[in-house]
Amino acid sequence: MPGGAKKDATRGLRLNKIIDRLNKKTPYGGVTVKELAEMHEVSTRQIYRDLNAIENGLHVPLVRKQNGRTMQVCLEAGYLPALSPEKATIVYLSMLQQKGSALSGHLNEIKDALIATLFRYHYDPRELAVEKLQKRIHFVEESLTGPEKVAALFATLVNSIRDSHRVKIWYFATWSGQQSERVVEPYGLICKHNNWYLVGRCLKKNDIRVFRVDQIQDVLAYATEHFLYPAGFSLAEFMASSWGVINDGKTCLVRLKFNRQVAHRVKNVLYHPSQKLETELPDGSAIVTFEACGLDEMIGWLSQWGDLVEVLEPRWLREKMRMLAEKMAQVYEKD
Known part of the structure; x- marks a missing residue:
């Protein structure tokens, strides 16, 4: 019947509006039945029927709190973001x-x-x-061989950061090829190119260190050992000058000349917060400057550009790139 269909549509719209209202008000304790009745110009009895329909028909769990003669209602699952x-x-x-x-x-x-x-x-x-x-839609990215194991360790780290618990980690260091045990006060996590890193104070070194999460073999949370997050520490400020994820405290001015074939890239992509376009040369190439620390990580990035980028300054970095190029040439000269 047309009249019945219209009535059902009106009620369905009201149910959605009630859910939306509950969603918005749940962070603040919920909404009263009386408020819902006045909002939709129906009886409180009708609102109770609507709430039952939301719970039993739409399977949205609700929490009802009786405060004297007032009934307060909110979502059991907490706030649900409004998403189209x-x-x-x-x-x-x-x-x-x-x-x-x-x-x-x-x-x-x-x-x-x-x-x-x-x-x-x-x-x-x-x-x-x-x-x-x-x-x-296809994503071309590197992936971990055992993401489930790393995800479990990651969850432990997140909980320890949230609760300020010390953790013991078994960490494999690439540079030494060895595993070591460390007790760390986890300050936070950073992500670069989908790789996650733990930043925290290593009690063994008594200094802030960065650990790549997928190289952590195991984690043990010390739930009874709390630490105080340093009042003056800022993760964003600590990482601000780092080229990658390492802050060695040695900030340096780097001047690079990009070939005209790739000059447009450094005009359109910001590779570091300090990046500045210094000069555009007549041949189409561009000189770009950076002020960064942890430049050992920059060497790998520079090598990806091959002969399309030239290090102008500092001299020691230019020399390192020259030596790297010679070593690579020696590898390919072997027959």
Whole structure:
């Protein structure tokens, strides 16, 4: 019947508006039944029926708190961000970038929870279309051989950072090829090119150190050993001058000449916060400057450009690149 269909549509709209109101008010303790009744110009009895429909029909768990004669209602799951199908798709595709990284352990569970939440709000699955998009978008990234194990360690580190617990880590150092045991006060995590690093004070070295998470073999959280996060420490400031993830305290001015074939890249991409375009030369090449520390990490980046970039300053870095080029040439001269 047309009248019945219109009535059902009106009620369905009201249920969605009630859920939306509960979502917005849950962080502040919820909303009263009386407030919902006045908002929708229906009786409180009708609101109670609507709340039952939301719980039993739409499977959205609610928490009801009786305060005298007032009934306060909120979402059991807490605040749910208001996402359109388009935004939800972007969130999901962003998650896919972490596939094969330390964050990949629960990606499928998160995806399912995201889709389930959207369907509760009556979004059309054809509009979301995450499965279809997933098949037509491909990420070319390095991936860990054992992401599930690293994800479990990562979760322990995050909890220890949150609760300011010391951790014991078994760490494999690339430079020495050996594993060592360290007790660390974890200050925070940084991410570069989908690789995660732990920053914290190493009690063994009594200094701040950076540990690549996927090279941590195991983690033990000392739940009874708390530490005080240093009041004057800022993770962003600590990493501000670093070229990569290492802060060795030796900030240096670097001048590079980029061939005209790649000059447009350094005009469009900011590789470091200190990056400045110094000069554009008549032949189309460009001289770019950086002020950074941890320049040993820059050497690997420079080698990727091959003969398309030339180190002008500092002299010692220019010499290192020349020696590296000679070593590479010797490798390929062998027959």
